[in-house]
Amino acid sequence: MPEDSPHISPDRSIRRPVIRQLDDAAINRIAAGEVVERPASAVKELVENAIDAGASRIEVCYADGGKTLIRVTDDGCGIAPDDLALAMSRHATSKIDGSDLLDIHTFGFRGEALPSLGAVGRLTITSRVDGFDAAVIRVAGGQTDPVKPAALSSGTVVELRDLFYATPARLKFLRTDRAEAQAISDVVKRLAMAEPQIGFTLRDVSGGGEGRVTFRADPETGDMFDALSGRLATILGRDFAENAIPIDAEREGLRLTGFAALPTYSRGAAVAQFLFVNGRPVKDKLLTGALRAAYFDFLSRDRHPAAALFVSCDPHLVDVNVHPAKSEVRFREPGVARGLIVSGLRHALANAGHRASTTVAGATLGAMRPESTEPRVYQMDRPSLGAMRSSYQAQMPAPETPGFAEMSAPSARFDPVIAPEQDAPQEALPLGAARAQVHENYIIAQTETGMVIVDQHAAHERLVYEKLKRQMAENGVARQALLIPEIVELSMGDVARLLEVADDLAAMGLVIEPFGGDAVAVRETPAILGEINATAMIKDVLDELADLGDSNMVQAKIEAVLSRVACHGSIRSGRWMRPEEMNALLREMEATPHSGQCNHGRPTYVELKLADIERLFGRT
CATH class of the missing domain: 3.30.565.10 (Histidine kinase-like ATPase, C-terminal domain)
Incomplete structure (x- = not known):
């Protein structure tokens, strides 16, 4: 190495850096x-x-x-x-x-x-x-x-x-x-x-x-939501506009507006998430984490919500000058911003009730459509009325042949037909009146404009799950005190980050305390989780905090247990249901928020319009 190398020279003044003014x-x-x-x-x-x-x-x-x-x-x-x-x-x-x-x-x-x-x-x-x-x-x-x-x-x-x-x-x-x-x-x-x-x-x-x-x-007209809905339909497609719900919430000087898609209109990647602060497009981990937290109870981890959300506030409440490209922002009260998004979205999704996305019906019709390449028969190509009557008479069964209503099939069980005047009120309801149970798993209901097919197990699982969540919210999360507190050693930065959310963790049943230096003590855990590895859970929480700025790990584990309990306590596939039971299930679905999707984000029912069904059979 040369003698004048700055790495070994004792006289550092020889190679002192010179400060220059750039042109x-x-x-x-x-x-x-x-x-x-x-x-x-x-x-x-x-x-x-x-x-x-x-x-x-x-x-x-x-x-x-x-x-x-x-x-x-x-x-x-x-x-x-x-x-x-x-x-x-x-x-x-x-x-x-x-x-x-x-x-x-x-x-x-x-x-x-x-x-x-x-x-x-x-x-x-x-x-x-x-x-x-x-x-x-x-x-x-x-x-x-x-x-x-x-x-x-x-x-x-x-x-x-x-x-x-x-x-x-x-x-x-x-x-x-x-x-x-x-x-x-x-x-x-x-x-x-x-x-x-x-x-x-x-x-x-x-x-x-x-x-x-x-x-x-083209420029949109109308009020804020009409104009935004029209623009989003142009950019994201009509499917998004038809399956998105308007968002309008306010908290402590921050206002959240925009549209968020139903859970059943989810995506395989986070490609349809658009976030804006005071009209400026941003990619902010805090906001993205809040959007994910609002949907985590409705979607599996491999599915992602679709939304276009706009946060507006006084410019003094947010700093937009923290990134060269102005793609990131910093809120004065980040907890308020996150809470606004989570609560605003959850409230809007709850108000959507049992609604499921229309794309589910479209996918169903696509799967049912025949793949035959034969030319369609149009009305003018059909036989004459007299020829059809003769054909129908020739195909009529003999008098001793049992009628359709008396026939039974091993794969379907039909209930007794109820008088139309008694059914009319139920048919006018969103999910209609139960007409049959197919394969002891799917309920067929008739509505005024078509039919509904309900997955009885998935639907009842969601209903039980929502009931369990309400009970937990009313009574709180039961805690299990550890006989010997578990000590978890961490870095000083991780300890500080963890203690910042200690109150939120305690609300979920996980109680931690500082244990001096680089460690925390886990004193209580959620009783519903049974015996857990507290060290692993704490580290999972820290990973989420580093990635998203917040953690729902404990709540997610609790609700996963509730979901399993709901699954075992719900109507099983293969169980025969009486007509009154099927109608009671439909009515409870109509009255329960989020009943349009199961605990994993899959639809619990499919609605087919009569016009779509007729199109399948060429009756157009």
Whole structure:
């Protein structure tokens, strides 16, 4: 090793680091590395600027995944000619005055995006303000040209070409054109969700010309929920809109609005979870954990809820300046925010009652639809009325042949037919009147508009489970005191994190106390869990705290036991039920929240409309 190596030299003053002031070009390139990771990041910054400018319509064009061209056109207020040069200066913004960095009501506020984009690409801004002539400014690799006159009727057009041409090493980290285009689409759709009154158009102009529209969302009208529902239907599909319930809850200055899907409309991955704070799309572990906690009693661990939730509050209650891309936030009272989401969602899901998603019926009809490729017989191709009557008469059974009502099948048991005038009130109820039991497991009920098929075991299991939960909530969780407290050794940080939620754990029957230094003592455990490994449970709780910021591990284990008890105490598959029992089960399902899905998120019933059934048989 050389003698002057700083690792062995006793005279450290020889290699003392020198503090230097970076020039503006280097500062802008560093900022671009934090703010503009890929073309989608540039689109996000430019579209947010257009929204802040009060635009009612925004068009985004890109070529080659945004690598060679990004153009954002809006009809907002524009930038005056005298302000164009200033807009390209670092930390120049019209959105805050710097006196209160928490009083932020806009998407952008740092004044970094435009100079950063100009430092790594070829940026052109053309804009016109009412009462002024249009003007244009160009910046390439950090070099700014003078402002010049331009032709534009209104608004602003920002064009970014050859992104990262000034920092070619960054180009190697970009993905394929298709992947970058998908990221741009995701960014635009998220922003479109938060602004349903603004029209968005996304266009791929690779290869030149007008290109093709890959996404379009026209401005929505109506009140907040109508407009949001229409926008979500455009972006997430009609199925989501039809199977989502509106959310509107408030707590201590925070308001939660949006739509959350029914548990039976769950997804295999967390790809349909969209969270916003004061209209800003965020990816926050606290909010994601709260969403998961609200549904954990209704979904198995391999299923994920779908939701678009908006938290709004006074800007002073949340700090949005904690991440370079502003994708994370920090609440002043994180417990209030989490509690609002959990309680708001659970209350809305309870109000949904026994409702199950319509996609369940669609999947059922799809499974029942024949796979034959033979052409359908339409009404004009059927035999004449006289020919059909003759055919029916020829097929009529002999008088001594037992009628259909007297026939029995080993796989189904039909109940005596009840007079229509007595059944009418029950048929008008949501789950109708019981008509039969098939394979001693499925109840067939008739409604005014179709039929309902109920899984008797799954339905009754949910009813018993909800009853057990109510009893536990009323009487509390019984605790089992340990004869000898179990000592769990942890790190100082884990001990502090665990003691912060000690009261919540105690409410679930797990009582812990500090045991000095790096350990806690487990003194009581939930009695319903029996003998448990307290050390393993404590470590599982800590893992959840580190991952989600909160833990439902103890509650999940308790409710898993309740679920098993409910399973063993419910009507078993294969048990024959009397008509009054079947109708009583239907009525209890209608009166019990969450009865539309079993304890694992599967549907407890399927509703088929008469029109759908007739379509299966070609009676259209």
